[in-house]
Each structure stands twice: as structure tokens, then as C-alpha cells.
Amino acid sequence: xxxxxxxKRSMRSIINNDITVGYLFAAPFIIGFLxxxxxxxxxxxxxxxxDYNLVIKEQWVGFxxxxxxxxxxxxxxxxRVTLIYVFTSVPLKLAFALIVAYLLTRKxxxxxFYRTIYYLPSLIGGSIAVAxxxxxxxxxxxxxxxxxxxxxxxxxxxxxxxKFAMIPLIIMSVWQFGSSMIIFAAGLxxxxxxxxxxxxxxxxxxxxxxxxxTLPCLSPIILYNLVMQTISAFMAFTxxxxxxxxxxxxxxxxxxxxxxxxxxxxxxxxYASAMSWVMLMVMSVITFIIFKTSNFWVFEEAGS
Amino acid sequence: MGMKWKGRISAICYHGFILIIGLIMIxxxxxxxxxxxxxxxxxxxxxxxxxxPAWRWENYVTGFRGFGGIGFxxxxxxxxxxxxxxxxxxxxxxxCVAYSFSRVKYCGRSIWFTAMLCTMMIPSQIILxxxxxxxxxxxxxxxxxxxxxxxxxxxxxxxxxxMQFMKGIPRELDEAARIDGCSKYxxxxxxxxxxxxxxxxxxxxxxxxxxxxxxxxxLIYLNKPQSYPVSIAIKLFAxxxxxxxxxxxxxxxxxxxxxVFLIFLFLNNYLVDGVSTSGLKG
Numbered sequence: 001x002x003x004x005x006x007x008k009r010s011m012r013s014i015i016n017n018d019i020t021v022g023y024l025f026a027a028p029f030i031i032g033f034l035x036x037x038x039x040x041x042x043x044x045x046x047x048x049x050x051d052y053n054l055v056i057k058e059q060w061v062g063f064x065x066x067x068x069x070x071x072x073x074x075x076x077x078x079x080r081v082t083l084i085y086v087f088t089s090v091p092l093k094l095a096f097a098l099i100v101a102y103l104l105t106r107k108x109x110x111x112x113f114y115r116t117i118y119y120l121p122s123l124i125g126g127s128i129a130v131a132x133x134x135x136x137x138x139x140x141x142x143x144x145x146x147x148x149x150x151x152x153x154x155x156x157x158x159x160x161x162x163k164f165a166m167i168p169l170i171i172m173s174v175w176q177f178g179s180s181m182i183i184f185a186a187g188l189x190x191x192x193x194x195x196x197x198x199x200x201x202x203x204x205x206x207x208x209x210x211x212x213x214t215l216p217c218l219s220p221i222i223l224y225n226l227v228m229q230t231i232s233a234f235m236a237f238t239x240x241x242x243x244x245x246x247x248x249x250x251x252x253x254x255x256x257x258x259x260x261x262x263x264x265x266x267x268x269x270x271y272a273s274a275m276s277w278v279m280l281m282v283m284s285v286i287t288f289i290i291f292k293t294s295n296f297w298v299f300e301e302a303g304s
Numbered sequence: 305m306g307m308k309w310k311g312r313i314s315a316i317c318y319h320g321f322i323l324i325i326g327l328i329m330i331x332x333x334x335x336x337x338x339x340x341x342x343x344x345x346x347x348x349x350x351x352x353x354x355x356x357p358a359w360r361w362e363n364y365v366t367g368f369r370g371f372g373g374i375g376f377x378x379x380x381x382x383x384x385x386x387x388x389x390x391x392x393x394x395x396x397x398x399x400c401v402a403y404s405f406s407r408v409k410y411c412g413r414s415i416w417f418t419a420m421l422c423t424m425m426i427p428s429q430i431i432l433x434x435x436x437x438x439x440x441x442x443x444x445x446x447x448x449x450x451x452x453x454x455x456x457x458x459x460x461x462x463x464x465x466x467m468q469f470m471k472g473i474p475r476e477l478d479e480a481a482r483i484d485g486c487s488k489y490x491x492x493x494x495x496x497x498x499x500x501x502x503x504x505x506x507x508x509x510x511x512x513x514x515x516x517x518x519x520x521x522x523l524i525y526l527n528k529p530q531s532y533p534v535s536i537a538i539k540l541f542a543x544x545x546x547x548x549x550x551x552x553x554x555x556x557x558x559x560x561x562x563x564v565f566l567i568f569l570f571l572n573n574y575l576v577d578g579v580s581t582s583g584l585k586g
Contacts, residue, residue, distance in 0.1 A: 018410045021488040025404030026416055028397040032457020033416075037423055040434035047434060054440060103322065110319065116572070117326040120333065124564055126517045128535045129557035132542045133336045136550065141348055143335065175329070235429055238519045242539060256429055263433050264524055276430050283427065 048273035058270065065274035075275065077250050078258040079282070085166060085254065086233040089173040094225055097180035102214065104181075105188050115185065122178030130172075131242040135159075138168040138243075159244055162251040169239050169252060180225045187221040188214070216299040223294050227287060234283050255279055339554035340364070347550045360551060364559070367552035371544050374529055376537065376556060383533035386451050386522075387515040393455040394462060394511045395504055401458040402466035403492050407478065424460045436524060450525045451518075455511075462507045469503035470496065509571050513564060534560045 014020060023030070048065055052058035069075050100118055104111050124130055137143050138158040145155045158164050191214065199209040215222075237256040240246055246253035246261070259279065263272035334354050339347050340363055341356040368376045405417050439450040473496060481491050497504075519535045526532055532540070538560055542553050 016487050018408050022404050022408040022410035022413060025400045025408065028456060029401040029420060029458045030416060032454065033419055033423065036435065036454055036457060037431060040431040040438060044431065044434040106318065114322050114326060117330055120330055123568060124561050127561060128519055128538045129560050132538065132553065132557055133332050137332060231427060235427055259429065269433060269437060273433050276433060280430050
């Protein structure tokens with residue numbers, strides 16, 4: 001009798017022990033991390049060194065998948081078009097987000113309504129519905145072309161011409177500046193009004209105080225948006241898959257789309273794994289460079 | 305007098321400018337809405353006019369019939385099933401993990417926390433292929449398991465947001481409850497979870513959006529039209545009917561955005577607060 005009571009008590013103390021509680025609550029993450037992140041990543045390294053098509057057992061091929069990348073014209077082109085897309089769409093998007101967020105700092109009860117309107121595109125921008133609308137807007141007989149014709153121009157074959165195919169995709173990405181804008185708006189609210197008043201007394205104009213006060217104060221947020229948007233632009237897939245299918249002549253064959261096609265169209269799993277590792281390296285290098293240069297332009301307030 | 309007029313003119317210019325740009329911004333969305341009530345010739349005549357000459361609600365009926373003998377009711381049901389399971393799983397598992405990382409002290413905690421931060425940096429597409437191979441070996445490709453299972457393990461992004469929020473819940477509450485005889489389990493259930501509500505709602509909204517819009521996941525893992533969610537169905541519908549019925553295609557596109565709009569309408573304030581404090585999403 002006494003014994004069972006004491007085992008019960010020791011059971012309870014084990015159950016309520018911090019280690020038990022901690023690991024029990026963290027268990028979902030730990031299981032998922034080991035089983036669905038670490039093991040897949042390790043096997044991915046292995047598969048990238050093999051030839052594997054899901055059906056026949058994988059064949060060890062060493063680094064030949066990686067060597068193959070550098071002689072694959074389509075791969076090199078996809079790297080190039082992805083970089084063009086990232087380096088045009090991200091800066092434009094952030095510039096718009098910042099300008100609009102700044103314009104909407106004015107005190108007016110319409111501001112929250114305006115903010116909602118400008119946020120809407122990025123709310124639904126990731127959906128297939130919007131991609132389909134975009135495809136029709138820029139179609140040869142689409143609305144954009146008829147506006148161009150009404151203004152006296154000639155029709156543009158947006159998705160038939162290598163030179164133009166990227167433009168609708170970049171516009172679509174820039175159009176979705178809303179979520180970056182909201183983050184900027186939150187940052188703008190934090191800048192003390194006294195800074196601007198002091199600058200005004202010192203005779204600074206609006207543009208000057210924007211450059212000298214707003215930009216430095218917002219720089220940590222600019223860095224955050226820059227990194228997040230760069231990463232997501234690198235992974236752009238749906239737009240290209242739905243709107244251009246990577247064409248014409250691979251002009252919009254983004255990296256993620258090419259990886260997808262290698263893996264799930266040609267079932268070349270080994271090669272696709274090698275490609276995704278190179279992608280990770282390219283992204284890490286670019287993120288690293290952004291962080292390194294941030295020492296020169298990100299202004300951290302002491303103590304915050 | 306002059307000053308007053310100057311101020312008024314500048315205000316008119318300001319609001320006019322913002323409104324015109326705003327109209328251009330949402331024009332594509334309005335164009336889709338109005339297109340869902342037009343027929344092909346009315347859509348393709350290149351007019352900027354948004355008011356449909358005749359309100360052709362029949363587009364919704366035609367569209368809803370779907371294609372290949374499967375109606376959009378099936379696709380919507382599939383989408384809701386995947387989205388609701390994934391969202392519920394994410395919220396519950398992420399809250400548990402966040403509680404463990406921020407309120408319980410144990411050996412190894414900081415290692416797991418660092419591991420979690422690292423997973424936020426890993427683009428999901430890197431582990432896409434090995435995960436596919438794994439699910440393929442387990443024989444679950446073609447079911448919704450690969451689409452919902454990862455959500456049961458907590459999502460790093462939301463765990464982190466919840467931890468930030470938990471910082472604001474005073475530890476004295478935990479302490480008081482402990483003195484009153486509450487275990488760590490009931491502290492979680494009775495104190496932390498109820499106070500975490502705003503953060504939980506933000507998680508629900510954002511996870512719902514992401515899952516509802518998810519295209520690549522279903523594209524890779526599902527192979528039977530009966531199990532497709534709306535996102536895939538609309539793509540196939542557009543491919544199949546792009547030369548024939550634009551109106552029906554826009555009608556279904558519009559319909560697919562309704563759940564997103566509804567949530568936005570009702571929980572807008574939570575979302576805007578959530579987005580601006582946590583700073584998320586592309």
C-alpha cells in the first residue's frame with residue numbers, strides 16, 4: 001500500500017519534471033526536424049551524387065551531376081534569368097513599398113482604407129486566380145495591348161517574345177508590394193516626430209529629411225525586407241509555371257521551375273538534387289553579401 | 305485665406321493621386337470580378353469599362369459544373385479539408401513547441417531552439433525532392449498525407465512568432481499558478497494558451513492563406529482529379545477552357561478568392577497587426 005503510493009508519487013514527479021515537460025512539448029518539432037529536415041537533407045546530398053529516376057535503384061555517379069550543371073546551357077540560362085528577375089523585381093518592389101508607406105503617413109482617416117487597397121494585391125497575389133488574370137491581361141488580344149493600341153502603339157507579343165516575357169512577371173511581383181509596405185509603415189510609426197521637427201528648425205526640406213532621417217531609421221527594416229524578398233524571389237515558381245511555362249525559349253525558365261521540371265517531368269532526381277544544392281549555395285552567398293554590406297548602410301540605434 | 309486654399313488644394317491633389325494609383329492597383333482584381341459576369345466578346349473587346357453590359361450570373365453555374373465530370377464542389381471540399389487539417393495542426397503543434405522553448409527550462413533547449421532558427425533559413429524547395437522520395441518510399445504519394453503531415457511538427461516561423469508573443473505574458477502568472485498547485489501542463493492549458501489568443505488567430509489566418517493558395521504541393525503530390533484542391537482545378541480549367549469560356553474561368557477564379565476575402569474582412573485588424581509586428585510573407 002505504502003509502496004504503491006510512493007511509486008505513484010515518483011511517477012508524478014517524473015511527469016512534472018522540467019525535462020519531461022520540455023521534451024514532451026518540443027517533441028513535435030524534434031521529430032519533424034530529425035525526420036523531415038535533417039534526414040531528407042542528408043539523403044539529398046547522397047542523391048545528388050547518384051543517378052536516380054524513382055524506379056530503378058540509384059546508381060552512384062560521384063560528382064558528375066555537378067559537372068553536368070556547368071555544361072548545361074539551359075541551366076546557365078535559368079541562373080541568368082533568375083538573377084535578372086531577383087535584381088530587378090526586389091529593388092523596385094521595396095522602392096514602391098517604401099514610397100507608398102511614406103505617402104500614407106499623412107494624418108487622415110482615409111489612410112487605413114488606402115492601406116487596405118494597396119495591401120489587397122499582395123493578399124491574393126500568390127493565388128492561381130491572379131496568375132490566370134495576369135496571363136489574360138497580357139495576352140496578345142488582352143487589355144494591356146488594347147490600351148497600347150488606343151494610345152497609338154503597336155501590339156506587343158508579351159509571352160511570345162524573349163525580350164518581353166519577363167516584364168509581366170516583374171510587374172506582377174512589384175504589384176504585390178503591400179506586405180513590405182505594411183512592415184515599412186510599422187517602422188515609420190516608430191520614428192520620433194521630434195527628429196523631423198528638429199530637422200525642420202535646422203532648415204531641412206522634406207526630401208532632405210527623408211534621406212537623412214527616414215532612411216537611416218528604417219534601415220534595419222529595409223535589410224529585413226530585402227533579405228526576405230530576395231529569398232522569396234529566388235524561389236519564384238507558380239507565376240512562371242502558370243503564365244509562361246518558362247518560355248519562350250527559356251526566357252522565364254526560373255531556377256525553381258527548372259528544378260521542378262528536372263525532378264517531376266523528367267524524373268532526373270539526382271540531377272535535380274544537385275541543382276537544388278547549388279541553388280542553396282547561390283542564395284546563401286547572396287544573403288551573406290547582403291548581411292556583410294549591411295554594416296555600411298544599416299544604422300542601429302545604440303541600446304535597441 | 306491663401307494658406308487655407310493652398311492646404312485644401314494640396315489635400316485634394318494628395319487624395320486624388322492616392323486614389324488613382326489605388327484604382328490602378330486593384331484594377332486587375334476588379335477586371336476579374338467584372339469578367340466573371342461577361343461573355344467572351346465583352347471580355348475581349350478591350351474596353352476598360354468594368355460594369356458588365358448584362359449581368360451574366362450563369363457563368364458561375366457553368367463554371368461550377370467543372371470539367372471531366374467533377375464539379376467545383378469536390379475541389380472546394382478538398383481544399384477545405386487540406387487547409388483546415390493543416391491549419392489546426394500548425395496552430396496546436398506550434399503553440400506546444402513555443403511553450404516548451406520559452407517557458408520550460410531544460411537541458412538541450414538552446415540547441416533545439418537554434419536548430420529551429422536554422423530551419424527558417426532553409427528554403428523549402430531544397431528538401432522538396434528528398435521529401436518526395438521519402439513519401440514515395442512510404443507509398444503515400446497521391447494522398448493528402450504529404451500535404452498535411454509536416455504541419456503536425458510545428459512550423460518554425462509561427463513558433464518564433466508565438467515565442468515573441470509569449471515574452472509579453474508575465475512570468476509572475478506562471479509562478480502564482482504554480483504556488484496554487486498547477487502543473488506545467490495546466491499552466492499551458494489554463495494560462496498561456498488563453499492569453500496567446502491574438503497570436504493564435506494571426507497564425508490561423510496566415511497559415512490558412514498559405515495552404516489555400518498552395519499550388520506546388522498538390523501539383524507534386526496529388527495525381528487524381530477527384531483529390532485536387534481548387535488551386536490545381538482552376539489551372540486545369542483554364543488550360544482546358546481558355547479558348548472557349550473566359551467568363552466561367554473568371555467566375556471560378558473569383559469564387560476561389562472568396563474564403564480569403566471573407567477572412568480578411570472579418571479578421572483584418574488581427575492580420576494587419578500580426579503582419580506589422582512579425583513582418584512576414586512575400
